[in-house]
Amino acid sequence: MNCLTARAVVYPVALATLKLDAFCSIKFTAITHHLVSVTMGSSNRTLIFATIFLYLLLHFPSQPEARGLKSPAKCPKLLSQVCKTSQNYAFCVRVLMSNPLTLLAPNTKGIVVNALDIVRKESMKTSKFFDGLANGRGTVPAFKPALKECASDFKKASGLMNLKVLEGDFATMDVNYALDDARSCETKLSMDEVNIKSIPAAIKNWKNFYAVANAAALTLENLQN
Incomplete structure (x- = not known):
């Protein structure tokens, strides 16, 4: 079919x-x-x-x-090319197919562009999540500096999810900087002993999306070779 x-x-x-x-x-x-x-x-x-x-x-x-x-008929193959290196293949496919624009991608590079855009938006969503906590009335004041820095970290991460930013042969290295930003956030939260129940799930969710971006970046590198 x-x-x-x-x-x-x-x-x-x-x-x-x-x-x-x-x-x-x-x-x-x-x-x-x-x-x-x-x-x-x-x-x-x-x-x-x-x-x-x-x-x-x-x-x-x-x-x-x-x-x-050609893209509809090749959809399974194109998605497989992008998601096969992801840590969670099923999640990668599900995320990409959640965006109808994936259906219109003319080639593998089109899938990569769409994947990066999806993860960029998720990174901004995560940034806004931390920004909301930092500015929340019920948030412990001592937690707010770390939360604000986390909002900034994920905003920076979103800027890396862009085909124009990624270097062909070093795409995965560039995308890894986004993971470094997430780890920086985790370090700050740990140092300030920030204890908010919703944070671990939010970061874990972002890392799942990051894995999609990393797979897309690796695909981009392979296309250059």
């Missing part, structure tokens, strides 16, 4: 029946859920569906283009 199948190029109906193989199973509802969340503040159902239709019209190919689109 191809990674992406549609019975006909009838945007609002056929594309909603997208099917992926066992390695990258995902329903097209991910796109509709994203668009509905964007318009969450409006109760105008017509506007929501009009937005969905417009999105599909702009982002999916016409029938002639669809016949020549």
Whole structure:
């Protein structure tokens, strides 16, 4: 079975029946859920569906283009090339397939770019998490300096998740600097004896995403050789 199948190029109906193989199973509802969340503040159902239709019209190919689109059929292979070196293959595939743009990647490099973008956003999310703790009214004052530094560390880490920043033959080394930032945060938390229950899970979650970025960086190096 191809990674992406549609019975006909009838945007609002056929594309909603997208099917992926066992390695990258995902329903097209991910796109509709994203668009509905964007318009969450409006109760105008017509506007929501009009937005969905417009999105599909702009982002999916016409029938002639669809016949020549190679990425859907190669989806398992492309994902495997990026995720095979990840510490958690299943997590890597799941994360990449959670973003509908992965389906449109024309080649392995496109998957790499998308992977880095996903991890960049997760790094910013983690930075905001620490920033929220640092500025929280209920946070122990003695914890706040370390929390602020952690927010800064993960913000710096997000800046490394960019294809323009990574050097082809040294991509993994550059991405590893992001892991150094995370470890720096952990050291500061330990030194200041910061004890907040939600922090270990947040850092562990970020490290799972980091593993995806590291796999993407290694793939990038291999593409250069």
